[in-house]
Amino acid sequence: MSRTIFNNVELLPPDALFNIKKRLTDDSRPVKVDLGIGAYRDDSGKPWVLPSVREAERLVREDPSYNHEYLSITGFTGLTDGAAKVLLGEESAALKEGRVASVQSLSGTGALHLAAKFLSKTCPEKSVYLSEPTWANHKAIFESQGLQTATYPYWNAATKSLDLEKYLEAIYSASRGSIFVLHACAHNPTGLDPTEQQWTKILDAMAANDHIVLFDSAYQGFASGNLDKDAFAVRLGLQKLATVSPILVCQSFAKNVGMYGERVGAFHVVLPVPETGVEVQNVKAAVTSQLAKITRSELSNPPAYGAKVVSQVLNNKELRAQWYRDMETMSSRIQKMRHALRDHLVALKTPGNWDHIVQQIGMFSYTGLSSEMVQRLEKEHAVYLVSSGRASIAGLNSGNVEHVARAIHEVVTYYSNSKF
Amino acid sequence: MSVVRRLSSKASSIYNIPRAPPDRILGLTERFNSDQNPLKVNLTVGIYKDENGQVTTLPSVARAQTVLDQHEELNTDLSYLPISGSADFQSNVLQFLFRESAPQGAQYLDEDRISFIQTLSGTGALAVASKLLSLFVTKTAWVPDPSWANHCNVLQNNGFKDIRPYPYLKNGSLNVEQWLQELQNAPVASSQSNPQCIILHACCHNPSGIDPSSEQWTEILDTIHDLNLIPIIDMAYQGMDTGDLYKDAYLLRMSLDSQRYCWPNGLFLCQSFAKNMGLYGERVGSLSVVTPPDMTLKPNIDSQLKKIVRGFYSSPPGYGSRVANVVLSTSELKTQWFEDVKKMHSRLQSVRTKMAERLNWNCFSEINGQHGMFLYTGLSPSQVGILRENHSVYLNSDGRLSLSGLNSSNIDYVCDCMQKVTDGA
Numbered sequence: 001m002s003r004t005i006f007n008n009v010e011l012l013p014p015d016a017l018f019n020i021k022k023r024l025t026d027d028s029r030p031v032k033v034d035l036g037i038g039a040y041r042d043d044s045g046k047p048w049v050l051p052s053v054r055e056a057e058r059l060v061r062e063d064p065s066y067n068h069e070y071l072s073i074t075g076f077t078g079l080t081d082g083a084a085k086v087l088l089g090e091e092s093a094a095l096k097e098g099r100v101a102s103v104q105s106l107s108g109t110g111a112l113h114l115a116a117k118f119l120s121k122t123c124p125e126k127s128v129y130l131s132e133p134t135w136a137n138h139k140a141i142f143e144s145q146g147l148q149t150a151t152y153p154y155w156n157a158a159t160k161s162l163d164l165e166k167y168l169e170a171i172y173s174a175s176r177g178s179i180f181v182l183h184a185c186a187h188n189p190t191g192l193d194p195t196e197q198q199w200t201k202i203l204d205a206m207a208a209n210d211h212i213v214l215f216d217s218a219y220q221g222f223a224s225g226n227l228d229k230d231a232f233a234v235r236l237g238l239q240k241l242a243t244v245s246p247i248l249v250c251q252s253f254a255k256n257v258g259m260y261g262e263r264v265g266a267f268h269v270v271l272p273v274p275e276t277g278v279e280v281q282n283v284k285a286a287v288t289s290q291l292a293k294i295t296r297s298e299l300s301n302p303p304a305y306g307a308k309v310v311s312q313v314l315n316n317k318e319l320r321a322q323w324y325r326d327m328e329t330m331s332s333r334i335q336k337m338r339h340a341l342r343d344h345l346v347a348l349k350t351p352g353n354w355d356h357i358v359q360q361i362g363m364f365s366y367t368g369l370s371s372e373m374v375q376r377l378e379k380e381h382a383v384y385l386v387s388s389g390r391a392s393i394a395g396l397n398s399g400n401v402e403h404v405a406r407a408i409h410e411v412v413t414y415y416s417n418s419k420f
Numbered sequence: 421m422s423v424v425r426r427l428s429s430k431a432s433s434i435y436n437i438p439r440a441p442p443d444r445i446l447g448l449t450e451r452f453n454s455d456q457n458p459l460k461v462n463l464t465v466g467i468y469k470d471e472n473g474q475v476t477t478l479p480s481v482a483r484a485q486t487v488l489d490q491h492e493e494l495n496t497d498l499s500y501l502p503i504s505g506s507a508d509f510q511s512n513v514l515q516f517l518f519r520e521s522a523p524q525g526a527q528y529l530d531e532d533r534i535s536f537i538q539t540l541s542g543t544g545a546l547a548v549a550s551k552l553l554s555l556f557v558t559k560t561a562w563v564p565d566p567s568w569a570n571h572c573n574v575l576q577n578n579g580f581k582d583i584r585p586y587p588y589l590k591n592g593s594l595n596v597e598q599w600l601q602e603l604q605n606a607p608v609a610s611s612q613s614n615p616q617c618i619i620l621h622a623c624c625h626n627p628s629g630i631d632p633s634s635e636q637w638t639e640i641l642d643t644i645h646d647l648n649l650i651p652i653i654d655m656a657y658q659g660m661d662t663g664d665l666y667k668d669a670y671l672l673r674m675s676l677d678s679q680r681y682c683w684p685n686g687l688f689l690c691q692s693f694a695k696n697m698g699l700y701g702e703r704v705g706s707l708s709v710v711t712p713p714d715m716t717l718k719p720n721i722d723s724q725l726k727k728i729v730r731g732f733y734s735s736p737p738g739y740g741s742r743v744a745n746v747v748l749s750t751s752e753l754k755t756q757w758f759e760d761v762k763k764m765h766s767r768l769q770s771v772r773t774k775m776a777e778r779l780n781w782n783c784f785s786e787i788n789g790q791h792g793m794f795l796y797t798g799l800s801p802s803q804v805g806i807l808r809e810n811h812s813v814y815l816n817s818d819g820r821l822s823l824s825g826l827n828s829s830n831i832d833y834v835c836d837c838m839q840k841v842t843d844g845a
Contacts, residue, residue: 068475300544
């Protein structure tokens, strides 16, 4: 007889991403490179506090009314209102018509979790479609709430490009009213986004099939360096689906404000233009109340500090302008590193074509390296990335990019030689 | 956007969502904020306010914040914390809880038997604990009646199916006999292989403020142990009972007595720094699972706790835990913190005494021995309603009054109103 029922608890493998950091810390080699987690580093490989954030922190703490009182369950309205505007647009019809219910969330994961729990209560029978491939945590977030997930084709490995045709087919063959999770920009892990024309086709297809779109916006600003430009898909979606279906938006400020660990985000439910006789404000209040109940049952109310800081950045005109500049600083450095890595690989005559590294956008490159190659990179060269071959380009800097290029060169050469 | 299409029936299913009732405590604050009466007094939420009615930052915490501001290496890294929280926080808090507050815990730490995660304060700890238990161990929980209004909500939303109230009070006094009888006579008994869990308030029972004596706790813990119940200790008010942080951890000390108890299905401690460090909105707390002596167990629990957190919110917020770390690891600030807690406690006690002088009510009697931030007035929901509607004095509907909202500028007004309401005036 078992001594304790806890013996039924199964040991899970460590989370792949967070475990990299642990192995890295334990690694005693002098030169080691973290290309795992998607966190921005400056050219000396150090975390970078954005100047706009630094100033916002000062303003928050020097405010005479600053204290640690509880926020309301739905969070800090300066944050949620500002967040809605920066993503949906100042001129958004949905905002002007009061069709957006917004609550604060624990960054992107917290927002996705709220979405999953909300969907599991309101429409548990619907399937949630995820891009193939997608962020490693997506599937677990939805499935742990009892929702069924399926995938839609996205990445064509052979051409290293978007498989639009198969993508559209999947939209049409899914049962009407399904839920589609779309990466708002800087697709994780592939770094490949649809073009504006492709987005139009995709969102028209969503509308034609009454699908409910969930935009996961974790990298606004990292695709183009411009926050408005990176909101293109979300804003187009709001237009295309305005009279068709609600849209769910999961928004994270981890990356673009650089406050990863403060867990600042928002979850928005954009209601469609109501049918005659339906009072949209009542629906909005009902949706908000359900979201509040979920939050109350898991954390009572969201964390205050990061919310206040980000709210400053969003609502203070000068800080917001500074933030736009900070965004450019980050994205242009990443862009520079993409070119440096590609150029080194080309100069080393590494087998294969490496142009996709500069074509891809956002923080990541989907290198195309196999999981064996990734293993060897770590073992022989102390270069760490996730087994899918996704590399966080933000981890590169002028001091280590050549080391990484040589490491990739050695590994790719090693495997291409061993094949013959 | 020229053609307005008809909404499909599927899409409009969102219009079938009913409005969830407002949260019983935080909903009142919303009403309070829109009340126009200049004399209005909010005595609902358990936030400490000073003699001037202000929410201030504890001196120890304010100094810790200055330390953070001024130390470059402490504030240049806003990276993700690990899923289970900051490693420094873990060692500081484990040290504080299981070596200092409850030295009986040292043995468990030395044997590496405590699974720990940083949580979003007490609620976050309860939520993760509930999820773990409901996934693998039990979906049945005993909760005191009355209890904190959110306990049932947390359990239900995290997988519990069977929530059983146990009688805690009878005519405003503690009733241990009836409580234990109820547990013993349960139609479906808890067993080692099919256990149930029970929520215990570590001190300052919320909302009544009435706690069992240590003799009574021995009897309670013995019974719970015999019945194979899994204790979930909710410790939200450590320090607010006696003003002494260490002293208030008595229930933890008693239950960790390994001579007397082994908890074959674990012991859960949900702990919060919201009140005693005044870090309410920063969401700082922890969950500790004291596991049975089986080396293979803890890694499994660790891994499942991480999986739950990764699905809920990935990793906990950093700022509050950085502040708590500085307070806990700087001996001067820690001493200051103990002073701060003592000061908060003594102000609350003096408010209680002043009220007792004004109102000759049963809730101030010795036998009731109420502790903590609240006064359990015994007012009925309709009396609470009259207080609110006629006098703009806001209490929770269960009659719980947050003492810290009172000060010399409003205590007379509130006592007068309370007297009027009970006089039926």
